[in-house]
Amino acid sequence: MRILLCQRVGGAFGYITDGILNALKDRGHMVQRWGGDEQSWFQFNPDLYIGCSGHKQDIPKDSSTKIAIHVNPYGPVNMNGINESRENIDWVTSKNPDVVFGYGFDSDRIIWSYWEQKNNIKWVPMPTAGDKVMFRNLNIERDLDVVYLGGRWEYKGLTIDPYLLPVLRDDRITFKLHGWGDWPNNICSGVLEENHVNKFFNRGKICPCMSERHTHQYGIDIPERAWKVALCGTLAIHDPVPTLRDKFKSLVISQNPENFKDLCIYYSRPSNKDERDKLAKEQQEEVLANHTYHNRLSVLFDSLDLKDDAEFMLA
Secondary structure: EEEOOOOOOOOOHHHHHHHHHHHHHOOOOOOOOEEHHHHHHHHHHOOOOEEEEOOOOOOOOOOEEEEEEEEEOOOOOOOOOOOHHHHHHHHHHHOOEEEEEOOHHHEEEHHHHHHHHHOOOEEEOOOOOEEEOOOOOOOOOOEEEEEEEEEEEHHHHHHHHHHHHHHHHHHHHHOOEEEEOOOOOOOEOOOOOOHHHHHHOOEEEEEEEEEHHHHHHHOOOOOHEEEHHHHOEEEEEEEOOOHHHOOOOOOOOOOOOHHHHHHHHHHHOOHHHHHHHHHHHHHHHHHHHHHHHHHHHHHHHHOOHHHHHHHHOOO
């Protein structure tokens, strides 16, 4: 297929669409980022456009192109600051998409249910996933107990501060942290270039994984981190997100901040290497089987009645 993705933006959505782009190219699709110029749209003549309500582009009226747009929750659950805005809802419906998709599993459907109930637009579950094209186990020396890559600001700090910071401040832990935002002094080593991320994750024995408050409460919007590091053979240890216990069975999930720290220290110890390596291998295999962007795109293609393409994503 000929597929256009919306423009590359910063933050999580940029990395997520990078994973989507890599998976599509891996299966032989012709994929480009679209800058928004109408002439380039018709020159490329896309079979499918994948866009986002939060990064609007003026999609030409072209009935031959299937349209899939990422949207935020819109349903009976009041998620202040997380729900889709009225402006975005109106914009999405004006584009007559074939489907919309969001960072939830099928069991989270009620949180996006108004897209179907009020606007008659099919919603597709597309949680974040692992990019198996970019992330893999390099079988190099794991010279750090803990590796972490990510941003911190006030809202993220609500979970980062009680979960991650006590781990990094423990004298028994060696760590390296790359990222952006308002990290405490002497913790962050700055932004890491994208072509170094896979090797960086491979240096760690474990990677602590934290979610934001709305993920703790509702189980949606799982960060990519756990899927990524598992593909690298690095053990993912997650804060308590109840829905993940069913979705990612080999994931090490803590009960509270104290237990989170205990688990990080336990699995980083040389004496527990065999147990850690066994779990890390199970996590890697589970992500490869069920939680890559190849898996997610197969679901999207199936929802668009592209059955052959859906099957080929998993071939």
